[in-house]
Amino acid sequence: xxxxxxxxxxxxxxxxxxxxxxxxxxxxxxxxxxxxxxxxxxxxxxxxxxxxxxxxxxxxxxxxxxxxxxxxxxxxxxxxxxxxxxxxxxxxxxx
Amino acid sequence: xxxxxxxxxxxxxxxxxxxxxxxxxxxxxxxxxxxxxxxxxxxxxxxxxxxxxxxxxxxxxxxxxxxxxxxxxxxxxxxxxxxxxxxxxxxxxxxxxxxxxxxxxxxxxxxxxxxxxxxxxxxxxxxxxxxxxxxxxxxxxxxxxxxxxxxxxxxxxxxxxxxxxxxxxxxxxxxxxxxxxxxxxxxxxxxxxxxxxxxxxxxxxxxxxxxxxxxxxxxxxxxxxxxxxxxxxxxxxxxxxxxxxxxxxxxxxxxxxxxxxxxxxxxxxxxxxxxxxxxxxxxxxxxxxxxxxxxxxxxxxxxxxxxxxxxxxxxxxxxxxxxxxxxxxxxxxxxxxxxxxxxxxxxxxxxxxxxxxxxxxxxxxxxxxxxxxxxxxxxxxxxxxxxxxxxxxxxxxxxxxxxxxxxxxxxxxxxxxxxxxxxxxxxxxxxxxxxxxxxxxxxxxxxxxxxxxxxxxxxxxxxxxxxxxxxxxxxxxxxxxxxxxxxxxxxxxxxxxxxxxxxxxxxxxxxxxxxxxxxxxxxxxxxxxxxxxxxxxxxxxxxxxxxxxxxxxxxxx
Numbered sequence: 001x002x003x004x005x006x007x008x009x010x011x012x013x014x015x016x017x018x019x020x021x022x023x024x025x026x027x028x029x030x031x032x033x034x035x036x037x038x039x040x041x042x043x044x045x046x047x048x049x050x051x052x053x054x055x056x057x058x059x060x061x062x063x064x065x066x067x068x069x070x071x072x073x074x075x076x077x078x079x080x081x082x083x084x085x086x087x088x089x090x091x092x093x094x095x
Numbered sequence: 096x097x098x099x100x101x102x103x104x105x106x107x108x109x110x111x112x113x114x115x116x117x118x119x120x121x122x123x124x125x126x127x128x129x130x131x132x133x134x135x136x137x138x139x140x141x142x143x144x145x146x147x148x149x150x151x152x153x154x155x156x157x158x159x160x161x162x163x164x165x166x167x168x169x170x171x172x173x174x175x176x177x178x179x180x181x182x183x184x185x186x187x188x189x190x191x192x193x194x195x196x197x198x199x200x201x202x203x204x205x206x207x208x209x210x211x212x213x214x215x216x217x218x219x220x221x222x223x224x225x226x227x228x229x230x231x232x233x234x235x236x237x238x239x240x241x242x243x244x245x246x247x248x249x250x251x252x253x254x255x256x257x258x259x260x261x262x263x264x265x266x267x268x269x270x271x272x273x274x275x276x277x278x279x280x281x282x283x284x285x286x287x288x289x290x291x292x293x294x295x296x297x298x299x300x301x302x303x304x305x306x307x308x309x310x311x312x313x314x315x316x317x318x319x320x321x322x323x324x325x326x327x328x329x330x331x332x333x334x335x336x337x338x339x340x341x342x343x344x345x346x347x348x349x350x351x352x353x354x355x356x357x358x359x360x361x362x363x364x365x366x367x368x369x370x371x372x373x374x375x376x377x378x379x380x381x382x383x384x385x386x387x388x389x390x391x392x393x394x395x396x397x398x399x400x401x402x403x404x405x406x407x408x409x410x411x412x413x414x415x416x417x418x419x420x421x422x423x424x425x426x427x428x429x430x431x432x433x434x435x436x437x438x439x440x441x442x443x444x445x446x447x448x449x450x451x452x453x454x455x456x457x458x459x460x461x462x463x464x465x466x467x468x469x470x471x472x473x474x475x476x477x478x479x480x481x482x483x484x485x486x487x488x489x490x491x492x493x494x495x496x497x498x499x500x501x502x503x504x505x506x507x508x509x510x511x512x513x514x515x516x517x518x519x520x521x522x523x524x525x526x527x528x529x530x531x532x533x534x535x536x537x538x539x540x541x542x543x544x545x546x547x548x549x550x551x552x553x554x555x556x557x558x559x560x561x562x563x564x565x566x567x568x569x570x571x572x573x574x575x576x577x578x579x580x581x582x583x584x585x586x587x588x589x590x591x592x593x594x595x596x597x598x599x600x601x602x603x604x605x606x607x608x609x610x611x612x613x614x615x616x617x618x619x620x621x622x623x624x625x626x627x628x629x630x631x632x633x634x635x636x637x638x639x640x641x642x643x644x645x646x647x648x649x650x651x652x
Contacts, residue, residue, distance in 0.1 A: 011467070015207045020161050051164040052171050052196050055211050058203040 003068035004078050005038065006085045014059035018089035023051045025084050031071030033081070039063035048081070096312050101262070101287030103307035105276035106608060107332075108325035109260030110318060113300045114238035115291070116245070129175060129185050132225035136166045139221065150255070155364075158214065165218045171196055186223035193219025207465075210397055234258065239300045243291060245272040255279050260302035262309050264290040276304070277608070278365045280332055282325075284309050335611025339370045343603065343614050349622040351596055353614075354410075354604035356582055360398050363405040366607045373410040375530065375604020376474075376582040377402055379455065383416055389426050389451060395458025396465060403466035410472050412507065412530065412582075412604075413459050415487070416451060417441045417476040421546070427451065436535075436544065441477035446486060456494040463502040471504045474530060478508040481521055488525070509582075511535035516564045519571025529572050530604070533583025533591075537561050555638035556585040562594060562632055562641070569599040580604055589616035589652065590645045596622070597629025612652075619651035 010018045026033050026048035033048035037057040046053030048067065059065060065085070069077045127135065140163040147156035165171060174192030179185055197212035234240070234257040244265040261276050266285030276283035282304030293311045294300065301310040301321040305328065310317050343353035354375030355366035366374065382390045382398060403411055419440025423429040427448055432438035445452035456473070463471035475487045484506075491506055507528035508515070515522055516536070523529060533556040538545040540561050543553035556562075565581075572579045580602035585591035587605030592613045595603060603613065617625075628648060632641045 012207060012465075015205075016161060016211065017157055020157075020164055023164060047169065050168050050170040051161065052168045052215065055208060056196070056199045056203075058205055058208060060205070 001068050001070045002074050002078055003066060004082050005064055005066050006082055008059055008061060008063050008065055008085065010089055011061055013061050013063065014054055014057070014065075014089075019051060019054045019059075021089045022081070022084065023049060023054055025081060026077070029069070029071070029073050029077040029080075031069040031074040031077045033067065033069045033074075033077055035068070036066040037063055038066050042066075096310060096314050096317070097293045099287050099290060099293060099309040099311065101284040101290070101307050101309065102266075103304050104266070104273035104285045105261075105281060105283035105304045107260075107280065107282035107304050107328040108321050109239055109282045109302045109304075110299065110313070110321045110325060111237050111239045111259035113241045113262070113294050113297055114234055115294060116240060116242040126185075126228055127226050129172065129179065129189065129222075129226065132185070132189075132222050133166055133172065135225035136218065136222045137163050139225075140166060140218075146254075152364075161211075162214055162218050162221075165215055166222060171215070171219070186226040189219050189222045189226065204393060207397065209394065239302050241290065241294045241300070245275075255281075260300075260304070261285075262287060262290055262294070262300065262302050264288070277362075282328075331611070334615075338611050338614045339368075341370075341614060341618075342372075343610075343617060345596065345617055345622045345625060346619060347621045347623075349596075351600075351617065352580075352602035353610065354412075354580070354582075354602060355607045356604050357402070360401045363402045367405060369607035369610050371409075371607060371610075373412075374402065374406060375412055375580055375602060377411055377413045379414060379416055380418060382455075383418065383424055384422075387425055389424075389454065390458075392454050392458040392461060395455060396461035399459055399462035400465040403462055403468045403471070411468075412472040412474050412528075414474045414476055414509065415442065415455060416445065419444060436538070436546075442475050442483055442487060443477060446483075449490060452487070452490050453494060456491055457498055460494055460498055460500045460502055460504065463504070464500060469502055471502055472507060472528070473504050474507045474509055474528075476509045476532070477512060477535075478510075478522065479512045479514045480518060481525065484508055484522060484525055509535075510568050510579075511539065513539050513564070516540075516567050516571075519568040520574050521571075523572040523575040523577040526577060528578055528580065529568060530580040530582045530602075531565060531568055531600075533561065533565075533581060533585035536564060536583070537585075540564050555642075556583065556588075556591060557594060557632070557641040557645075558638040559633055559635050559641065562598065562629070565595065565600070566598050566629075566633065573599075578602060587613060589613055589649055590642060592617055593620055593625050593645060593648060594629050594632055594641070597625035597627070597632075615652040616649060620648050624648065 034045050035048045036045045037059050040058050046057055067081055140159045144156045144159040171192055175189040178188035178191055193215050197215040200208045200212040234254055237257050237259045239260040239262055241262050244263055258281055260281055261272055261283040263272060263285045264287055266272050273285060282302050284302050284304055284307050287309055297311045299312055301313045343351045352372050354373040355371035356376040357366055357374060358378045359381045382395055399413055420429050420432040420435035420438050459471055459473055478484050488506055505527035508522060508526045509532045510529050511532035537554055537556045541553050543550040545554050569579050578601050581595050581600050582604040586603040587609030589612050592603055593616060628645055635641045
């Protein structure tokens with residue numbers, strides 16, 4: 001299983017629209033993708049393809065998120081999801 | 096023909112056949128399994144989203160986009176399947192799974208996620224309805240929707256182009272249906288006793304959302320009058336729309352700030368759309384009514400933050416809780432009073448139960464932090480003297496210190512008590528802004544209870560005594576260079592607005608429905624004319640004389 005850790009820069013964290021953007025992107029990959037909010041509860045992991053699971057991680061601005069993927073397109077999934085988070089998930093950082 | 100009366104909730108007049116929405120599903124509808132019900136729910140949600148996007152309401156569309164994702168969510172559905180496997184009925188299983196998931200979100204103690212919890216429950220309820228085969232309310236022709244009450248998820252399904260009007264047996268001026276009707280500019284009358292019985296089997300209804308009258312099966316004369324009134328109201332709205340982007344100013348270009356009064360966060364977008372430059376009065380009673388316990392700071396922060404975000408850098412004045420013995424809250428012990436309007440109300444109540452105000456102030460500060468508003472505006476109602484203002488200031492300072500908040504709130508007061516008028520200079524020396532509440536000021540200056548219908552003719556703020564009081568506030572505030580706004584109904588009355596601008600008021604805050612009429616009235620008069628009108632009005636002997644005197648200026652609009 002491959003993984004990477006990213007920091008969430010969105011002012012509202014992974015809530016509402018940013019969460020929906022993230023989940024829709026994750027759903028586009030065949031790989032099994034799991035995420036963990038290291039800053040809140042490292043013991044709780046959710047499917048990146050579940051909006052409910054992502055919301056329940058309570059990811060706020062500044063939180064560190066661990067993304068892990070397993071499957072055919074796992075590497076590409078990590079690369080693209082990492083870039084999506086870094087780009088602010090469609091929100092203006094700091095706005 | 097039957098005439099009924101209710102609360103006028105959204106202006107305009109509609110004439111159309113009734114479409115009665117019942118609570119029960121007609122005929123043994125077929126039950127669906129979970130997967131089929133999810134498909135139905137997703138189709139409904141996608142349809143709603145598409146319709147809202149087409150109508151330019153992107154923000155509301157986003158809610159249904161997120162809900163469509165939730166409806167297909169593998170974790171939510173896994174929770175439902177477990178319960179079905181354990182032998183539970185499908186509709187109860189999805190509702191229970193939704194409740195469990197929502198509870199996890201609520202436990203995170205984050206106002207934004209608490210709002211998502213409501214979405215989860217809404218989605219689960221929608222899927223459960225699809226499981227039971229309940230039809231959504233579908234209009235087949237232009238109709239007036241008649242019902243006991245309308246739930247938000249039901250109103251959202253109604254095709255707006257076929258919705259001619261709304262008539263409800265329940266509801267109130269601040270209920271969801273009223274807000275929706277105003278946003279869609281559909282006439283609505285709510286809280287009509289006997290409506291469902293009278294409308295059963297009727298061929299046609301007249302709904303007059305301006306007067307609050309509903310006529311079942313109108314005769315030819317009433318029908319013609321209603322159609323004429325409906326066309327006139329529509330023409331007025333079209334004129335108002337044409338003025339939307341024009342600022343509020345006199346004929347010679349003196350700008351007056353135009354702000355909106357709102358009573359619920361859902362009304363904020365409509366105020367922006369109507370051209371509001373800010374919110375001059377956000378009433379916060381919506382947070383406190385219809386509940387058994389006081390709302391916590393997080394819930395309040397979430398509600399206020401949504402308004403602050405909608406307005407961004409434009410000011411939003413949040414008024415602190417304004418209730419009294421006339422409408423006691425179940426969680427605040429109250430002693431019956433002979434004169435509730437002269438009793439323990441607004442900040443007087445807060446002085447006895449400081450935790451109410453402390454929690455609300457923390458909620459406002461948290462909302463400002465969340466929304467990135469550096470200088471939130473907080474307004475204290477019923478301030479009678481400096482001791483009242485200093486009490487609120489102290490609580491505000493404590494709330495700032497306790498939350499290590501970095502925002503710099505501005506604290507203003509409502510001027511509505513005659514003592515505050517007489518010492519406006521003292522209050523302005525310590526307040527950051529003043530806003531005159533002309534409704535209460537009128538009842539207090541003229542000593543006429545505004546809830547007593549026998550005294551309705553004594554509630555006109557154009558009375559010279561009230562105008563002189565307003566002039567005193569402007570003069571007192573000018574010594575400290577503090578701006579004076581008006582957020583009473585007088586601001587939304589065309590003649591009232593002329594008088595106020597003539598008296599030196601620099602901000603008018605009103606129901607957005609009045610924007611067009613006030614812009615037209617002020618735009619037809621120069622600043623010098625408004626000042627002359629105000630000067631002469633002060634010398635009249637009653638409100639009727641002031642209105643007669645101003646009638647000429649209004650005909651220009």
